[in-house]
Structure formats: structure tokens, C-alpha cells
Amino acid sequence: MTDADAAELDELRAKAYGPDGELTDAQARRLDELQERARGAAPTVDASTDPGAVDAAAAVLQPSAPETSETSAEGERLRAESNLAESDGDAAAEQDVLAHAAGVRGIVARRWFPYAAVGIALLLGFGVGFAVFGQEVLRSVALSLSVGAERAELEARGEYDPGSITPLEQVREATIWHVTRDDGDTQCVLVTVEDRRERACTSTDQFDNHGAGLYAGISLPADVESESSGLNVNVVRALDGDLDVAVQLWTPGMWEWRSQYTEDELATLDRIERETGISGESVELIGYDGDRPIWVEYLSTGTCIIAALDVTVERACADHPNDPETATLEVDVGDGWVTTYRLSAHDVRPLTLTIERIPAMGPDGAGDETTGDIEP
Structure with a gap:
């Protein structure tokens, strides 16, 4: 065996017998070939074509002559060499078995890998699919079971x-x-x-x-735990x-509608409810006339203006649901003036309140046109 073959044999043995050793099919066959060459296996002899082989075999079967000390020592040496050769043969055979096993292991590993990859991909796909859709399906099934009788x-x-x-x-x-x-x-x-x-x-x-x-x-x-x-x-x-x-x-x-009003405004709303039956929740504060709050009520039939005076609660509504500007409330509280409350509608802002005042006429229908004073 050449030095190059010996180096290649050592390299293949290290790869085959080392940790996680794996050989390709070609490497395994090459390892077998180099190990056979290293053992120097002798060719077998066919006795039918070699008469000398028959004589040698017969000589072995003949009774041996008495051993002298010289022949005894030579026999011991030959037996030792024979045992050593057998030992080397056994070790070489064991290496052959390991090399073959390593090659088979490499083949099996390569064939197993695609199946393992497919299995792992299937498991991952199932897990992701269940995480995305499975919970929704389970919830739908549970809901259907819980309302089965009502359905x-x-x-x-x-x-x-x-x-x-x-x-x-x-x-x-x-x-x-x-x-x-x-x-x-x-x-x-x-x-x-x-x-x-x-x-x-x-x-x-x-x-x-x-x-x-x-x-x-x-x-x-409502129940014990919730309103x-x-x-x-x-x-x-x-x-x-x-x-x-x-x-x-x-x-x-x-949402508590009363929380948006002051105590005085709530007192006015309570009075409106008592005297008119109109719910304070259905009206809205639209403005003030001095310290008097003026309210607007939204109905399906139209918009109304409400003013709580000292003695009465006055209310006037629009003639048409889509024309809140026709809601006009005119009041005379006895202070020498007639007050008119009107609603104005705009495209860019909600309803606004307009307040107009004119002098009240005296008992005879006359008033001072210059000063506006009411004549007694």
C-alpha cells in the first residue's frame, strides 16, 4: 500500500468511526477496498490444480516427529505469529463492519431527512392553522350548542x-x-x-x-353584579x-343627562316637568335671557321654545318640522317690555336663539314713541 493510500485509509476511518461519522456509498466502498489491501489478504489456492498443495496438506496431517528444544522454540514463535495474525484479522473485520454500518447510517439519515422535514412542516401548518382559525371554530360550535333550544x-x-x-x-x-x-x-x-x-x-x-x-x-x-x-x-x-x-x-x-346642568338649571327643569309633563331629558338649553334659561325641545312634529317665567311656563312650537325658524315665543312679564324669542337655523352651525324686545303698550294702547315709556 502506498503512502497516499494509507493516508486516505486513515482519513476514511476517522470519518467513519468518529463522532457522528457518516460515509457516502462511494466512500464506504473505497474504505472496504483500502482495508482489504491493508490486510494483504493472500489469494486462495485451488488444490485440484496445485498438486503441491495436496502434499502440503498431507504433511500437516502426518504425525509430527518428537520436538527438540530448538523445534519447540520455533513452534512457539510460529504460534505467537499465528495468534497475532488472527488478532489483526479480527480487528480488521471489526473495522469493516463499523465502516459498513457508518455507510448505511449515512444512507438512512439522508433518506430519513425529507420525510422528517415534511412531517415537521405538516405539524407547523396544523399548529398555525389552529391558532388562526381553530379558536373561532370552537367558539362558534360552543355558541351553537349553548343556544340550541332557543334556536x-x-x-x-x-x-x-x-x-x-x-x-x-x-x-x-x-x-x-x-x-x-x-x-x-x-x-x-x-x-x-x-x-x-x-x-x-x-x-x-x-x-x-x-x-x-x-x-x-x-x-x-339588572342583576346582582351589574346595573x-x-x-x-x-x-x-x-x-x-x-x-x-x-x-x-x-x-x-x-351618561347622566342631569350632570351637564347647574343646580339652578336643574331646578328650572324640574319645574318644567311638574307644570307641563315634558321630560327634562328631552329638552336642551339653548341660551339665556338675563338670568332666565331658555330651552328648546325637539319633537317629531317640530321644534319648540320653552321659557319658565316667574308665574307660568310658556311654550311655542314651529309650524313645520323642517322649519324651526317659525318657532316664535312672545312673552310679556309686566316689566314694560314685550320679549320675543326666535330660533335661527344656519348651514354651518346648529340653532341659535334671537331675543327681541319692544315696548309694551299702555292700557289705552299708547306709549311714548320717543322714550318708549309706558304712559299711565
Whole structure:
């Protein structure tokens, strides 16, 4: 064996038997070849073609002559060399086995890697998919199970298309549903609380193609842990075709209309409520005449002006809902002047209050045109 072959043999053995050793198929075959060459395996002899081999074998089978000390020492030396050769042969065979195992291990590792990569990718994909969509699916299934009895009751009423009653969300005691009617021509949002139901509907064309929303509201009862409140629901069709639900939950503590007024203003509102029955929540402070607050009331039939005088509460309303400027309140409080309250509407700002004063006429209808004084 040449020095180059010996160096290559050492390199292949180090790669095969070292930590995490792996050989390619070609390297494993090369290692086998170099190890066979290193052992110097002798060629086998065919006894049928070599008569001398037969004689040598027969000589081995003949009884040996008595050993002399010289032949005994020579025999011991030969036996030692034979044992050493056998030992070298066993070690070489063991190295052959390890080299073959290393080559097989490399092949198996290379074949196993693609399958492992595919398996890991599948596990990662399943995990990401569950994180993104699985929670929503589980929540939808749980919601459907929890309202199954109520859905069966709604279907039994026959007001909606069969199979269209779909729960969207639950907020406290309320359940929000999406339903259709008229064979799918009408889209509705339905909000149920115990035995109460509120519904809002629009045409499917408006809902799906023109951005029309479904709006409904319902009051929620108070319990030990929460006060009474209201629930406003808005359902629209998203660009991807799904339903988007917006829920607003409010309680009286979130907005108290009386908190915007002073004690004197609240006292005036309480008097208006007592004398007219008008709720203080339905009116709004629009301005002052001196220290007298002037109020405006918004009704479906029109806009009204309210003034609480010393003795009475006066009120005048517009002639038409879309013409608040026709709301004119004229009062005479006995101070020598007639006061007129008018509303002015503008495009860029809300209603404003205009106050006009003219001298009051005397009993005979005469007044001083120069000074404005009332003649006795």
C-alpha cells in the first residue's frame, strides 16, 4: 500500500468511526477496498490444480516427529505469529463492519431527512392553522350548542327562512342572531333577551350590495353584579362576505343627562316637568335671557321654545318640522317690555336663539314713541 493510500485509509476511518461519522456509498466502498489491501489478504489456492498443495496438506496431517528444544522454540514463535495474525484479522473485520454500518447510517439519515422535514412542516401548518382559525371554530360550535333550544323555538315560530337562523354573538343575557325572510330576499338582525325580541331588517340587495347595515337595540335587566343597561347592535356585510358585528353596551352611569346642568338649571327643569309633563331629558338649553334659561325641545312634529317665567311656563312650537325658524315665543312679564324669542337655523352651525324686545303698550294702547315709556 502506498503512502497516499494509507493516508486516505486513515482519513476514511476517522470519518467513519468518529463522532457522528457518516460515509457516502462511494466512500464506504473505497474504505472496504483500502482495508482489504491493508490486510494483504493472500489469494486462495485451488488444490485440484496445485498438486503441491495436496502434499502440503498431507504433511500437516502426518504425525509430527518428537520436538527438540530448538523445534519447540520455533513452534512457539510460529504460534505467537499465528495468534497475532488472527488478532489483526479480527480487528480488521471489526473495522469493516463499523465502516459498513457508518455507510448505511449515512444512507438512512439522508433518506430519513425529507420525510422528517415534511412531517415537521405538516405539524407547523396544523399548529398555525389552529391558532388562526381553530379558536373561532370552537367558539362558534360552543355558541351553537349553548343556544340550541332557543334556536329550535325560533324555527318553530315559522317567521324566518328554514335553516337561516344563525347565532352571531352573546353579550351578557342577550343573543345576537342573523336571520333571513322571504326566501332570502330580506336580511335581519335579531336580538333576544329572555322572552323579549328586537329585530331590524332590510332588503338583501341593500345589505349585500349597497352597504346598508342592520341596527337594533334592547335593554338588559339588572342583576346582582351589574346595573340595568342597554345594548346597541350593528351588523354589516364585510368585503370578504362575512358578517361584522359591532356591539355597544352602555349603562346609566356612563351618561347622566342631569350632570351637564347647574343646580339652578336643574331646578328650572324640574319645574318644567311638574307644570307641563315634558321630560327634562328631552329638552336642551339653548341660551339665556338675563338670568332666565331658555330651552328648546325637539319633537317629531317640530321644534319648540320653552321659557319658565316667574308665574307660568310658556311654550311655542314651529309650524313645520323642517322649519324651526317659525318657532316664535312672545312673552310679556309686566316689566314694560314685550320679549320675543326666535330660533335661527344656519348651514354651518346648529340653532341659535334671537331675543327681541319692544315696548309694551299702555292700557289705552299708547306709549311714548320717543322714550318708549309706558304712559299711565
